[in-house]
Amino acid sequence: MSNSEFKIRTGIPGFDLIIDGGLKEGKTIVLSGESGSGKTTFGMQFLHNGALDFEEPGIFVTLTQSPQELINDFRSYGWNIEKLMDEEKILIVDARPFKTNDETFESGDPLYGTEPFPFTHLTQLILQGIKKIHAKRLVVDSLSVLSIQYGNKFNARQGIQKMIHALDEKKCTSIFISENLDSKTPPEWYEASGIVILNHVQKTNTMERSIQVIKMRGTKHSEQTYPIRFNENGYHVLHPRLQTIT
Numbered sequence: 001m002s003n004s005e006f007k008i009r010t011g012i013p014g015f016d017l018i019i020d021g022g023l024k025e026g027k028t029i030v031l032s033g034e035s036g037s038g039k040t041t042f043g044m045q046f047l048h049n050g051a052l053d054f055e056e057p058g059i060f061v062t063l064t065q066s067p068q069e070l071i072n073d074f075r076s077y078g079w080n081i082e083k084l085m086d087e088e089k090i091l092i093v094d095a096r097p098f099k100t101n102d103e104t105f106e107s108g109d110p111l112y113g114t115e116p117f118p119f120t121h122l123t124q125l126i127l128q129g130i131k132k133i134h135a136k137r138l139v140v141d142s143l144s145v146l147s148i149q150y151g152n153k154f155n156a157r158q159g160i161q162k163m164i165h166a167l168d169e170k171k172c173t174s175i176f177i178s179e180n181l182d183s184k185t186p187p188e189w190y191e192a193s194g195i196v197i198l199n200h201v202q203k204t205n206t207m208e209r210s211i212q213v214i215k216m217r218g219t220k221h222s223e224q225t226y227p228i229r230f231n232e233n234g235y236h237v238l239h240p241r242l243q244t245i246t
């Protein structure tokens with residue numbers, strides 16, 4: 001396991017200021033929040049910045065939306081995901097357990113249907129992707145789709161632990177998107193180095209969005225809640241030291 005103190009800048013304006021410069025290289029954090037709170041956007045922005053500004057290719061593992069849908073959705077921010085895919089700076093891995101007829105499975109690939117340990121399967125897919133594009137960043141959207149398939153919580157935690165360990169060895173800094181599908185704390189929350197929560201609350205005639213870091217091992221992070229905004233470039237955190245955007 002690497003003990004590197006090297007910080008990976010997310011490039012999300014304002015966010016790196018909250019976490020003392022960036023995420024720890026090779027570590028995995030959990031990103032959680034209600035539907036529509038901006039998790040997928042945050043994840044893709046982390047990869048888009050990595051590919052464009054930091055020479056760090058990234059993998060987006062989708063377990064919910066189709067790759068085409070993702071590509072289309074993020075055009076509204078002016079992000080050309082398709083181009084970055086052609087340049088092998090972004091790889092979208094379609095790991096949805098259920099797909100419609102027009103998007104057929106690779107033959108012989110049961111995609112978790114008969115898979116007793118879906119995390120083992122997913123870890124293999126990710127490691128292949130890391131090798132292919134030399135990825136330094138990863139987003140899994142979302143892990144909850146897999147966690148709920150495990151009857152046994154111990155097996156789920158062990159599967160997640162192994163995956164996190166493999167990513168650390170490859171120095172691949174990762175975000176696991178996590179949805180609270182039942183009222184229990186999801187297993188990935190215990191295993192990740194950090195937990196970031198996105199909130200969105202309905203206020204009279206608008207939606208108020210905010211972000212809070214509730215755990216970040218070995219990092220002097222802020223515990224405050226900061227407002228977040230979307231603009232034409234994506235996401236930014238309203239941090240007092242962020243002078244350029246108001």
Ligand SMILES: Nc1ncnc2c1ncn2[C@@H]1O[C@H](COP(=O)(O)OP(=O)(O)O)[C@@H](O)[C@H]1O
Nearest residue numbers: 033034035036037038039040041042076077230
């Ligand atoms: N230009 C934009 N393109 C897409 N979504 C936007 C844009 N501006 C604001 N949004 C907001 O982002 C939300 C989508 O966030 P998303 O990342 O999909 O959330 P989650 O993954 O948590 O469900 C939309 O519901 C919308 O309110």
Ligand SMILES: [Mg+2]
Nearest residue numbers: 039040041141
């Ligand atoms: Mg989403």
